[in-house]
Amino acid sequence: NPNPLLIFNVNNLRFTMVNRAATEFYGLTEAAFLSKTVLEIFDPTELNDGGSELISKLKTAHHLYDRKHLKPNSAECIVDLVLKDAKINEISSRIILVNDVTLKHLAMEQLVQSEQQLRKLAVNYPNGIIAIIDKALTIHYIDGMELKKMGLSSEKLIGKNYIELLDEKNRNNFIQNINKVFSGSETRFYQETAQESYLISAAGISNSDGELFRAILVSQNITGNILAKNEILFQATILKNVTDAIVVTDISGKIIYWNEGATILFGFDTEQAIGKMNNQLLGLSGEKHDVDFICKKILKQGKYKFEFSTEHPNGSKVVGETTQSFMLDDNGRPSFIIGISNDISERVET
Numbered sequence: 001n002p003n004p005l006l007i008f009n010v011n012n013l014r015f016t017m018v019n020r021a022a023t024e025f026y027g028l029t030e031a032a033f034l035s036k037t038v039l040e041i042f043d044p045t046e047l048n049d050g051g052s053e054l055i056s057k058l059k060t061a062h063h064l065y066d067r068k069h070l071k072p073n074s075a076e077c078i079v080d081l082v083l084k085d086a087k088i089n090e091i092s093s094r095i096i097l098v099n100d101v102t103l104k105h106l107a108m109e110q111l112v113q114s115e116q117q118l119r120k121l122a123v124n125y126p127n128g129i130i131a132i133i134d135k136a137l138t139i140h141y142i143d144g145m146e147l148k149k150m151g152l153s154s155e156k157l158i159g160k161n162y163i164e165l166l167d168e169k170n171r172n173n174f175i176q177n178i179n180k181v182f183s184g185s186e187t188r189f190y191q192e193t194a195q196e197s198y199l200i201s202a203a204g205i206s207n208s209d210g211e212l213f214r215a216i217l218v219s220q221n222i223t224g225n226i227l228a229k230n231e232i233l234f235q236a237t238i239l240k241n242v243t244d245a246i247v248v249t250d251i252s253g254k255i256i257y258w259n260e261g262a263t264i265l266f267g268f269d270t271e272q273a274i275g276k277m278n279n280q281l282l283g284l285s286g287e288k289h290d291v292d293f294i295c296k297k298i299l300k301q302g303k304y305k306f307e308f309s310t311e312h313p314n315g316s317k318v319v320g321e322t323t324q325s326f327m328l329d330d331n332g333r334p335s336f337i338i339g340i341s342n343d344i345s346e347r348v349e350t
Contacts, residue, residue: 004098006038009091010059013037016093025098027072038096043068043076058083058094066101077102119143128198128220132205134213135182137162137175146221167193178202181215197223245320245341248327249278251334253291265320265343267313278339282310294324294337307344319345 004022008015018033026033026041038058039051046054046068057064064081071077082097118141121130129144139162143154152165163171170191177189181204191198202217245265248257258273266273266282273281279289287293288306297304303325310318322341326334 001097006033006041006096006098007086007088007093008038008058008096009093011092013039013055013058016088016091022098025071025100026069041069043070066105069098078105125218127222128218130216130218131162132214132216133162133178134215137178140214144219146219166191169193174200178215178217182212184212191219195223196221243342245339247273247278247339247341249291249337249339251291251295251337253278253337255281256336262341265318265341266310284308284310291337295326295334298324298326298334298337307348308341317345318343319348 001019002021004025005017005019006015006022007017014037015033018030022028023030023033028036039047039054042051042054062083064083067079067081068076069079078101080099080101082099084095084097086093086095118130125144125146127146129142129146131142132140134140139157139160141154142157147154147157157165163174166174170193173189174191177187177200180187181202184204186201186203188199188201191200198219199222200217200219202215204212205214205216207213243261243264245262246257246259247255247262249255255273255276255278258268258270262273263269268281279285279291289308294304303323305321305323307319307321310320312318320341321344322339324337324339327336327338329335
């Protein structure tokens, strides 16, 4: 038999026979086995009452589950035992078939830990929902702070269809993307309602046969991010279409923003300008163009206005007027210098 088989005398609990699989599994010779009682292969924690309960079960029970056995020079193992009565050489005996379930228990422990981590993450997941659904879109697990904002509880949603949480507009989009997951892909997609915007990420979960039978999805409320992005795009559109040249540098004078007006006035496109030192790009020198001097002027006056002249790449001379001021960070500290310039060549010529 490929499984360990042990036979013990019911009267004195001593082993009388073992098979080769048993000696290999426990790391004991046959002679070492025959010198022991059946209690000696159990972990001491199984004998907390002196072993009387275990002895009774060994003599009468047909199955013992999740028992801790010992191996010399090895960690404890978890076994299931099948017991049968036997008469061997006229001696009342019992046969034990040993089934090693150690790996199964480790897997179960890891599964439990994973579930606990998932629950802890989901319950505390801000501005979002974590859910597990099957191919029929039935909810098997769901939680997250966003549920509370929606006036929903995870307990009442278990067993319901996930699309019941969605309006008609978003149902088809959701189904199409989740079908990708059950085809072996991961997916990210957006879900828009009248007031809220969500980013949903989903991936498949496989069973022991490798079949994708469930999907885990994370839905995050990104409404605030969308509004902020829209505001930035709105502002950027305005800046892009302003005819004045707008150049933003860091405190050292390196260019980090360059609009269309700057390209028209100075003759350099955005790719040529970003990352360059402003004075070097435009060939500006002298005290009034020194960054430290400009910063001192802005600190003293609130802004610094002056005229300048530079050469356009086409060879023409550009005379301009610029107003320099600070852009502050969230703590009110100067982070960037914004310069708004316009061409006054005709005015100076006049």
